[in-house]
Amino acid sequence: MALIVHKYGGTSMGSTERIRNVAKRVAKWARAGHLMVVVPSAMSGETNRLLGLAKEVSPEKTTADSMRELDMIAATGEQVSVGLLSLALQAEGLQAVSYAGWQVPIVTDSAYTKARIERIDDARVRADLAAGKVVIITGFQGIDGDGRVTTLGRGGSDTSAVAVAAAMKAAECLIYTDVDGVYTTDPRIVPEARRLSTVSFEEMLEMASLGSKVLQIRSVEFAGKYRVKLRVLSSFTPWDIDLAEEAASGTLITFEDDEKMEQAVVSGIAFNRDEGKISVLGVPDKPGIAYQILGQVADANIDVDVIVQNVSHDGRTDFSFTVHRNDYARTMDLLKQKIVPALGAKDVTGDPKICKVSIVGIGMKSHVGIAAKMFRTLAEEGINIQMITTSEIKTSVVIDEKYMELAVRALHRAFDLEAPPVA
Ligand code: ADP
Numbered sequence: 001m002a003l004i005v006h007k008y009g010g011t012s013m014g015s016t017e018r019i020r021n022v023a024k025r026v027a028k029w030a031r032a033g034h035l036m037v038v039v040p041s042a043m044s045g046e047t048n049r050l051l052g053l054a055k056e057v058s059p060e061k062t063t064a065d066s067m068r069e070l071d072m073i074a075a076t077g078e079q080v081s082v083g084l085l086s087l088a089l090q091a092e093g094l095q096a097v098s099y100a101g102w103q104v105p106i107v108t109d110s111a112y113t114k115a116r117i118e119r120i121d122d123a124r125v126r127a128d129l130a131a132g133k134v135v136i137i138t139g140f141q142g143i144d145g146d147g148r149v150t151t152l153g154r155g156g157s158d159t160s161a162v163a164v165a166a167a168m169k170a171a172e173c174l175i176y177t178d179v180d181g182v183y184t185t186d187p188r189i190v191p192e193a194r195r196l197s198t199v200s201f202e203e204m205l206e207m208a209s210l211g212s213k214v215l216q217i218r219s220v221e222f223a224g225k226y227r228v229k230l231r232v233l234s235s236f237t238p239w240d241i242d243l244a245e246e247a248a249s250g251t252l253i254t255f256e257d258d259e260k261m262e263q264a265v266v267s268g269i270a271f272n273r274d275e276g277k278i279s280v281l282g283v284p285d286k287p288g289i290a291y292q293i294l295g296q297v298a299d300a301n302i303d304v305d306v307i308v309q310n311v312s313h314d315g316r317t318d319f320s321f322t323v324h325r326n327d328y329a330r331t332m333d334l335l336k337q338k339i340v341p342a343l344g345a346k347d348v349t350g351d352p353k354i355c356k357v358s359i360v361g362i363g364m365k366s367h368v369g370i371a372a373k374m375f376r377t378l379a380e381e382g383i384n385i386q387m388i389t390t391s392e393i394k395t396s397v398v399i400d401e402k403y404m405e406l407a408v409r410a411l412h413r414a415f416d417l418e419a420p421p422v423a
């Protein structure tokens, strides 16, 4: 008998029929003797609908006060899901109880719309499990030190599930979704993408941070920090398939170095179209410039991603960086109103229609020429590279958004990631 956490995403919870299916699957695991904690997302489209309502009422939503209300609104989606799933489990003849984040509680910081989990008190959940109940906990939400509802950022239910699994020392956390595992790239963009039966934690961390939405980055970070056994698998297999077969399906995130993986120089391609590029032009080139620009951006709680500073001419330089598209307008305002005048820079320009495409692979540590091959592939497609950033196991480029799919497909082909042809 093991303590198992299941997470079901929005599509998997997308209708009452699907919720009944989830309940049947969970019931199968519970009847096999496992202690079950289930973390569902809001029904698909619901978070977007809720945030859309907020936008209708208040298109400007950049203050801390308004972001707090966004969380109040968005968190309701998951509350509906847990109640429905609990009812469906009860209809299956199981004892089940649902909790919102604040009831557990899942305590977070106060960074509304992108809060971080600080602590989970599992006493209540353990008592319910001991009493023979299936426990269902809202994904995506928590409560801060002031007793206010917070949310963990889009895709945050993954993080809720892994954090609960870590706090409770669960034997495994299974992330059920609408694809049957982690692929070499998003199978919606490249139909030839291949499912990986295992992926190393390091690679998964890079892929998630570079835009592969199959797992939220923080969920992978939690899994790494607390060594949570993590698997991504499909919720669309028949609910009554053999449990052992189901438990071995999908993609396992591994922590050991796998020799086979070392051989695949590039394991996957990630992309992200959620960023915008901002350039501060004609900045006086003297010490402290990067700090003066990015320090104030960071103080406004805006994350900066790719950063490039050009060679200076006549004592002035251009400084470019990318931010999340949601923060783009706010960053531009901050620069125009405060930073640029204070610095004596000439101008600030921006382009919200860019995207970042990345190749990821542990094998890049020990192979040379991989980045060059990436640049050549893009050049052959006539795609201009605007920014480049590298680390030990990834190379990312910023390009015009309109070339994103072309770039991903060309790179997928160039690095031989396609499924081997069926014999
Ligand atoms: P859920 O609602 O279950 O959390 P998400 O939409 O957040 O589901 O994540 C699953 C989606 O992630 C898939 O439908 C797929 O389009 C996308 N995706 C992006 N990159 C990958 C990848 N490398 N492997 C698998 N899926 C990916």
Ligand code: ASP
Binding pocket: 009, 010, 041, 042, 047, 048, 077, 139, 140, 153, 154, 155, 156, 157, 158
């Ligand atoms: N419902 C939230 C979202 O749509 C959280 C999640 O699905 O993981 O982002």
Ligand code: MG
Binding pocket: 009, 155, 158, 213, 214, 215, 216
């Ligand atoms: Mg998701």
